[in-house]
Each structure stands twice: as structure tokens, then as C-alpha cells.
Amino acid sequence: MFDLITIQNILALYEQASGQQLNKEKTTIFFSKAVNEDTKSEITSFLGVPEVKEYEKYLGLSTVVGRNKKASLIYIKERIWSKLQGWKEKLLFQAGREILLKAVVQAIRTFTMSCFKLPVELCNEVESLIRKFFWGENESYAWQSILKARKVTAAGMLWRVGNGECIQLYDDNWLPGGTSSRILSPRVDELKNSMVACLMDSASGGWNNFLVDQYFFPFEAQRIKEILLYATRQEDCLTLSRTKGCDYSVKSGYQLSDV
Incomplete structure (x- = not known):
């Protein structure tokens, strides 16, 4: 009860300082299930406010969220x-x-x-x-058209290699030129779930030619080594393959859908 007396004194002090008064007719109290009935009765009698048995709302909002x-x-x-x-x-x-x-x-x-x-x-x-x-x-046809365009665009996306940290080595399209933009060479355990960055030589700033020649078909190794790397590593970015300027347009969308 000491805490209740302290709270009451604070409220009384506030009323004297502000000139406002607590409206007990609009004041209620909610108890948790752990509070016994005797304690509830004692507290409600002391405060002079009724107990709330169920969840109620104030200004349209729930007073208690379980x-x-x-x-x-x-x-x-x-x-x-x-x-x-x-x-x-x-x-x-x-x-x-x-x-x-x-x-x-x-x-x-x-x-x-x-x-x-x-x-x-x-x-x-x-x-x-x-x-x-x-x-x-x-209008589901319009929404379905948007979803189809998204799939078409995703299929025609090509990663432009920067630092190689965002590009999946085997699962993403990142090889420019040729018939396939993905790696066709057999997967090896050493590079499983690796990113393209693992093929780069941090010392020279270029490709690790030893790794590239060791794990990839000769024609793919050549295509990899032909990709120019930036002297200062930049972030990888997505572009549209088979389109002039790598920018999306309605025409490029139809071109990709026919591929």
C-alpha cells in the first residue's frame, strides 16, 4: 500500500500545481491473474475506482495487448x-x-x-x-502481367562484376557473351556456395588465374579472365543482358520474353 500512497501523493501534488483534477469516474484499474481477490478489493476501495474485468479500449485503442x-x-x-x-x-x-x-x-x-x-x-x-x-x-490480368514481366526481367538480368561479393559463383548469371551466362563447369566442393569474389586475387587486384584455370573449362576460364576488374573495388550491379545500353524498355521486355 505504500506505493499506492506515494502515487496518490504525486497525483495530488500535480493537481495542486496544474489546477487539473483526476476524473475518477473515467478511471479504472486492471489486475493480472496473479492478484488475489482480497488484494483487489483493498486496492479498489483505497483508490475509489472500479476494476476492469475484460479488455476495453481508450480512444479506439486496446488498453491491454496480450x-x-x-x-x-x-x-x-x-x-x-x-x-x-x-x-x-x-x-x-x-x-x-x-x-x-x-x-x-x-x-x-x-x-x-x-x-x-x-x-x-x-x-x-x-x-x-x-x-x-x-x-x-x-483486374487480375493486369496484376498477372506485372508478375510475368518481373519473371521475364529477372531471367534476362546479368551481374556486372565489381567486388564479386554479391554474385553466386554457380547460381547467378554473370558471364558476358556466349550462349550461357552461368557457369557450366562441374561444381567442386572447394567452391560450393562460394561467391565470385573467391576467384579474385587481392594482391594483384585481378583474377586468380591459377584457381580459374584449375576449376573451369578452358573456354569458361578464358571468358572469366576477359572480364575487366576495377582497380578500386566497386559494388556488383545488375544489368539487362541482350539489350543495348543494358537499360530496360518495353521493347527489351518483349525481346527477353521471346528468348
Whole structure:
């Protein structure tokens, strides 16, 4: 009870200094399961405030979030779903949908996120609802086209070797010229799961010709050694193969899709 008396004295001091007063009619107290009934009764009588048996909300937010955070915050998804159900996406242009999503839906979760960290799974489910509303249920062809273009672009990407630290030796496309951009030579245990950087000689700043000649077919070893390395190591970067200037365009996308 000493702690309660101290808290009460602090609140009384605040009331005298600020001229504001605690409204006990709007004040409640919540106990954990470990608190026995006698202690609960003693504390509520001393403070003069009622006990809260179940979770309640204040300013639209849960006052208590248990271990199952998704279950405690699922109301966010339900509120967003009810909003989206009330809107007719077929009657709105995409610009109108975007305005509604930013002005209303995003505000719902942003307000909650100012106090709580939302579970990743809940965020993914909310993103799914927003995505379906924005693209429209009958516009899956547009979304599928975007996904297909992503696959086509990924298949035509070629790594430009810099420091070699981001490029998988056997699994990435990084050999310019020729019919295959990937290593065709048999995999060896010494280089298993290695990056291209393992083939570089830090002392000379060039390729380790001994390793290259030892583990790769002669024609691939030659292609590797023809790749010029920067005097000052730069980061690896992705470019588009089979395209002029290595830049993406609609024309290059169609060219890659025909390969």
C-alpha cells in the first residue's frame, strides 16, 4: 500500500500545481491473474475506482495487448475490411481508389502503429486487402502481367562484376557473351556456395588465374579472365543482358520474353 500512497501523493501534488483534477469516474484499474481477490478489493476501495474485468479500449485503442498480439489487434483488419466493403471499386478510377486508401485506410493502421508494433502477419493480411481493392477483383490480368514481366526481367538480368561479393559463383548469371551466362563447369566442393569474389586475387587486384584455370573449362576460364576488374573495388550491379545500353524498355521486355 505504500506505493499506492506515494502515487496518490504525486497525483495530488500535480493537481495542486496544474489546477487539473483526476476524473475518477473515467478511471479504472486492471489486475493480472496473479492478484488475489482480497488484494483487489483493498486496492479498489483505497483508490475509489472500479476494476476492469475484460479488455476495453481508450480512444479506439486496446488498453491491454496480450501475448497473442494478432488476436488483440485483429480489429484493425476488420475495420479496414468494413470500410472497403462499403466502397464500390468498380465505380472509381485508380486515382480515386488511391486517395481513399491513403486518406482513410492508411490512417486506421497508422493511428494504431503510433502506439503498438503490428505483427508482420497482420500487416501482410492488411496489405493483401488493400492490394485487392486497388487493382480490383476483375483486374487480375493486369496484376498477372506485372508478375510475368518481373519473371521475364529477372531471367534476362546479368551481374556486372565489381567486388564479386554479391554474385553466386554457380547460381547467378554473370558471364558476358556466349550462349550461357552461368557457369557450366562441374561444381567442386572447394567452391560450393562460394561467391565470385573467391576467384579474385587481392594482391594483384585481378583474377586468380591459377584457381580459374584449375576449376573451369578452358573456354569458361578464358571468358572469366576477359572480364575487366576495377582497380578500386566497386559494388556488383545488375544489368539487362541482350539489350543495348543494358537499360530496360518495353521493347527489351518483349525481346527477353521471346528468348
